[in-house]
Amino acid sequence: LNLLAELLLLLCMDRIVLIGGGNVAWHLQFALKHSTEFKVIQIYNRTLESLKDFKFVPEHIDDLSKIKEADLYIICISDHAIEEISQALEFKKGLIVHTSGATPMNVLCKHSRMGVFYPLQSFNKNKSIKYKNIPICIETNHKSDSILLKKLTKVAFGKAYFYNSEQRKKIHVAAVFVNNFVNHLYYLGYNYLENNAIEPEILYPLIKETALKIKKTHPLKSQTGPALRNDFITFDAHLEILDNPIQKEIYKLISNSISNIYGHKL
Amino acid sequence: LNLLAELLLLLCMDRIVLIGGGNVAWHLQFALKHSTEFKVIQIYNRTLESLKDFKFVPEHIDDLSKIKEADLYIICISDHAIEEISQALEFKKGLIVHTSGATPMNVLCKHSRMGVFYPLQSFNKNKSIKYKNIPICIETNHKSDSILLKKLTKVAFGKAYFYNSEQRKKIHVAAVFVNNFVNHLYYLGYNYLENNAIEPEILYPLIKETALKIKKTHPLKSQTGPALRNDFITFDAHLEILDNPIQKEIYKLISNSISNIYGHKL
Numbered sequence: 001l002n003l004l005a006e007l008l009l010l011l012c013m014d015r016i017v018l019i020g021g022g023n024v025a026w027h028l029q030f031a032l033k034h035s036t037e038f039k040v041i042q043i044y045n046r047t048l049e050s051l052k053d054f055k056f057v058p059e060h061i062d063d064l065s066k067i068k069e070a071d072l073y074i075i076c077i078s079d080h081a082i083e084e085i086s087q088a089l090e091f092k093k094g095l096i097v098h099t100s101g102a103t104p105m106n107v108l109c110k111h112s113r114m115g116v117f118y119p120l121q122s123f124n125k126n127k128s129i130k131y132k133n134i135p136i137c138i139e140t141n142h143k144s145d146s147i148l149l150k151k152l153t154k155v156a157f158g159k160a161y162f163y164n165s166e167q168r169k170k171i172h173v174a175a176v177f178v179n180n181f182v183n184h185l186y187y188l189g190y191n192y193l194e195n196n197a198i199e200p201e202i203l204y205p206l207i208k209e210t211a212l213k214i215k216k217t218h219p220l221k222s223q224t225g226p227a228l229r230n231d232f233i234t235f236d237a238h239l240e241i242l243d244n245p246i247q248k249e250i251y252k253l254i255s256n257s258i259s260n261i262y263g264h265k266l
Numbered sequence: 267l268n269l270l271a272e273l274l275l276l277l278c279m280d281r282i283v284l285i286g287g288g289n290v291a292w293h294l295q296f297a298l299k300h301s302t303e304f305k306v307i308q309i310y311n312r313t314l315e316s317l318k319d320f321k322f323v324p325e326h327i328d329d330l331s332k333i334k335e336a337d338l339y340i341i342c343i344s345d346h347a348i349e350e351i352s353q354a355l356e357f358k359k360g361l362i363v364h365t366s367g368a369t370p371m372n373v374l375c376k377h378s379r380m381g382v383f384y385p386l387q388s389f390n391k392n393k394s395i396k397y398k399n400i401p402i403c404i405e406t407n408h409k410s411d412s413i414l415l416k417k418l419t420k421v422a423f424g425k426a427y428f429y430n431s432e433q434r435k436k437i438h439v440a441a442v443f444v445n446n447f448v449n450h451l452y453y454l455g456y457n458y459l460e461n462n463a464i465e466p467e468i469l470y471p472l473i474k475e476t477a478l479k480i481k482k483t484h485p486l487k488s489q490t491g492p493a494l495r496n497d498f499i500t501f502d503a504h505l506e507i508l509d510n511p512i513q514k515e516i517y518k519l520i521s522n523s524i525s526n527i528y529g530h531k532l
Contacts, residue, residue, distance in 0.1 A: 080499070102492075102500050120472055122490045127479070133471045161468055170462045171469075173504045174455040178469050179476045180491030181520045182448050187485035187527070189440035196436045202427055203437075203444050204481055205399045206386055210445045211477030213393070215470055219453035224388045225446030226368075233346065234368050238439045246523050253519055254447045257512050261453070 015070040020077035021045035023123040031156040064088035083107040101172030104165035115140035227255035279305040281336040286343035287311035289389040297422040330354035349373040367438030370431035381406035493521035
């Protein structure tokens with residue numbers, strides 16, 4: 001009887017095939033491991049070796065012709081390779097989506113049912129993350145398919161947003177500013193202290209507070225520092241003790257950008 | 267008997283006078299409100315009006331000649347005014363410190379006992395903060411006085427660090443990168459989405475994760491994004507859809523800085 005119940009449950013579940021063995025795919029299979037509504041049935045990658053950590057997917061394949069019928073195919077590979085690999089799914093009836101912020105949905109236009117499932121977070125296999133905090137940007141060419149992606153979001157992830165490819169590209173640009181570029185500024189701060197024999201960990205509480213503040217205060221209102229105060233003395237003193245030309249350029253350019261916005265010029 | 271005990275306790279406490287009525291002074295009196303080891307006995311400001319929120323200081327003054335004898339004077343005013351105001355404390359026996367990252371201890375050199383108590387955090391009167399997370403940079407000209415500042419740190423704040431004025435200036439520069447400049451990148455991301463009718467709150471989980479990651483992972487290792495991958499296609503596409511020249515300049519410069527460090531050139 002238990003076996004029958006399980007079988008019935010399995011029949012009701014939406015079946016997912018993952019394409020690609022990188023960080024996004026790894027976290028998708030991990031996030032869905034206990035789901036009773038979605039079942040990752042198969043994963044494809046060029047090499048099986050890269051799939052050895054994918055413990056929650058029953059079938060690993062490196063042959064595109066062996067891809068099974070499924071309700072949803074999620075392509076999680078490099079942007080430039082999405083279009084080509086999607087051709088291997090040409091005769092599948094399921095919904096085919098990619099997970100890229102920068103890539104238009106249209107690269108999948110050979111398929112009658114296409115979409116995008118873009119998690120706005122940067123993933124790393126070795127770093128656990130609260131999936132329920134991850135916003136998902138959804139796009140589909142059929143309204144009914146957006147229901148399936150919304151359900152997937154509700155089951156395992158954070159808030160669902162519905163944006164088209166142009167808007168998603170803009171979200172991706174903004175993400176580059178607040179994630180990639182911010183991380184680089186962290187690096188510049190850490191590196192500068194290390195080069196001067198100072199423990200960089202001293203910066204961590206400030207980094208954390210600066211980020212958490214944004215939840216309640218718009219960054220326009222939380223700005224502080226010499227550039228905001230139009231403090232030339234500190235500006236010059238800082239430029240003098242920076243180590244290298246690119247640090248100085250970044251210091252000048254961002255200070256000028258701050259001064260422009262708050263109405264005076266450095 | 268209770269009164270006597272209280273009196274004895276008061277006699278053993280270190281007495282503090284605060285100079286200045288800004289955000290740092292406000293948080294100092296608030297952080298010490300329940301302390302049994304330090305007692306803020308007085309606060310000075312040019313105008314009494316600005317002191318009306320300082321509920322935990324019994325005496326508010328706007329006349330420098332009325333400053334009392336104390337164990338510790340903490341000057342919390344704009345950098346350029348520290349030296350001048352410290353002259354009003356010329357004949358005091360207590361330790362005189364300022365709280366500025368960018369200002370050398372030497373501006374207090376007319377006093378035999380001088381020091382710096384620099385909290386590495388940006389404060390706002392209206393924003394509560396966990397004082398126990400705030401690192402304090404300490405400098406004094408007498409070793410025994412560093413013990414007093416270390417005790418003050420232990421009572422109410424986070425980790426104590428001992429750096430000289432040159433080192434502190436460098437910490438201040440690094441703080442500008444990871445706090446002021448990072449906040450400005452948050453602003454650029456938020457503003458760009460708002461201008462394109464997209465809710466900027468979608469960025470918040472990414473902002474938070476990017477910051478918290480630094481506790482365990484050095485920013486050199488946590489870098490991601492198009493510049494790191496040497497992805498020209500995304501680089502060009504992003505530059506094309508940015509709104510204004512200064513955004514584009516920042517995008518190019520930071521991308522180049524990332525590429526330089528990771529060994530290829532955009």
